[in-house]
Amino acid sequence: MAKITSGNPVLPGWYADPELHAFQGRYYIYPTYSAPFEEQTFFEVWSSSDLTDWTRDGVGLDFVDVPWSTHRAAWAPSVAEKNGKYYMYFSAGDGAGIGVAVSDHPSGPFVDALGKPLIVDYHHGAQPIDAHAFVDDDGKAYLYWGGWRKAVMAPLSDDMTSLSGEITEITPENYVEGPFMVRDGERYVFMWSEGNWTDSTYRVAYAISDSPFGPFNRVDSILGIEPGIADGAGHHSVMRLPGTDEYVICYHRRILGDTNPHHRVTCLERFRFNVDGTMPQIGLTNTGVSAHPLFTK
């Protein structure tokens, strides 16, 4: 029987840094497998027809096939579609670099496109992790990334496997990692994670700009802790719910009192922007989101 709400968490087991998309009439979540770094050697792909029931499609990319990855710390995949192909940007080896892999299908298999990292240097002090690919309404694509409390960005080339412009530092106040961009009308809403991913201090904050290049001035935190339910909510993604003016935030959070740093679970919540364009405070729930079937036209 179809579920009415997703419940939280939506994926069984420990998964973090989830990126949510709607591709080809189906929803997809691309998460980090949250475990000790040596056990993080692959990226799974999960999919759903209506946001409530999630199926493990399989391993989309295995570090066995990425020799430069150092075969550990497979983190924070971000997937973008361009010209019918799907590009996965991923972090490898706790700073070994950001790679890009390509597939003909959102479930993969993804194939390492370059045979080497796309980004390996620490530009402006930013650790090369936590890439996020944002495709604007005009089809131009941008890559945002950075750990070690520094955020940078650059335009992507049309081939999606190289940068086409200068790497600019965009670090907002309190930034730690996990950058994400969403466009709401004419406004570019940039978000990131603050605090420490291993404990309850982790949270999400945002800035609004009229350009994908910034500047990004911190407005407020919007997600982090819910007394009696969960804490340490962060490293998220946001997707506009097709056919509505609502958004879904997909994030990971911690179980109250559980101090194992890798015990992170993937959850969903629905929200609307406030009428003045600011973001609301987003509560952490156990009910998750209501079913929203997605049909291909």
Ligand code: FUB
């Ligand atoms: O999941 C591994 C790392 O933890 C990510 O790259 C960080 O953003 C943090 O969520």
